[in-house]
């Protein structure tokens with residue numbers, strides 16, 4: 001049986017790549033799009049690369065009332081994604097939010113809504129499985145290497161710094177890293193910002209250049225050794241495996257899960273599951 005999906009943000013870079021992925025997945029079916037500029041048109045009217053005969057709505061309530069769907073996938077901007085997701089959950093449609101930058105209050109509201117309506121929801125600010133593993137490995141390494149700095153590099157159209165992934169990495173590292181003062185106690189900057197941003201004594205350096213997509217290095221320093229954990233998203237296809245995983249996983253959820261790391265299962269567990277079938 002196909003999983004019927006509604007995508008918000010079909011003209012965006014992520015939305016367009018997601019529609020390509022949905023087209024190529026035998027069990028996925030695109031059934032509608034939410035797009036503020038093309039209400040009443042069909043996707044084939046506005047897209048040469050995705051000439052699909054699916055309806056476009058600009059209003060989420062109208063869309064979720066009219067179209068039978070299993071999943072709503074949001075790839076827009078935080079304020080809009082939050083509004084769309086609220087409406088989807090109220091209409092009992094499982095929701096996957098790839099849009100990054102939702103506030104804690106918005107996440108808390110959606111958590112309550114998903115729980116009250118017993119509808120699955122996954123918020124995944126980073127769908128790149130490699131990036132999620134990088135954060136988990138960094139959390140593990142920080143127990144042994146409390147001296148750590150982060151360099152994150154993104155395309156020059158990104159407006160916020162540091163990236164959400166860098167902030168999340170610091171959060172995860174802080175769960176295991178013994179609190180300490182690192183670097184020289186008397187260090188000072190001769191050029192302001194030279195030592196980067198700082199959370200709990202962990203420096204974060206943000207690079208913004210054309211040609212980059214999304215890259216991060218977590219560098220640990222110890223006695224006579226360094227350890228670098230590095231991840232590169234080379235294009236938007238890097239996000240599609242995690243997106244597929246989230247879509248499959250949300251089908252059996254009745255609550256909200258924040259972060260792809262909370263749905264990645266150990267391979268051993270997966271193998272046991274396969275053996276059990």
Ligand code: NAP
Nearest residue numbers: 009011012013014036075076080098099100124125126127
């Ligand atoms: P993009 O190319 O700028 O696309 C954004 C989409 O949102 C466009 O379709 C845009 O339509 C729509 N939009 C913007 N403002 C809107 C509004 N006020 N009302 C309705 N629609 C609006 O951005 P992108 O690179 O595809 O990224 C989309 C989202 O995914 C961002 O939040 C980004 O941070 C996030 N992202 C997540 C991951 C992940 O792994 N989870 C990876 C990359 C990016 P208009 O043309 O009408 O403005």
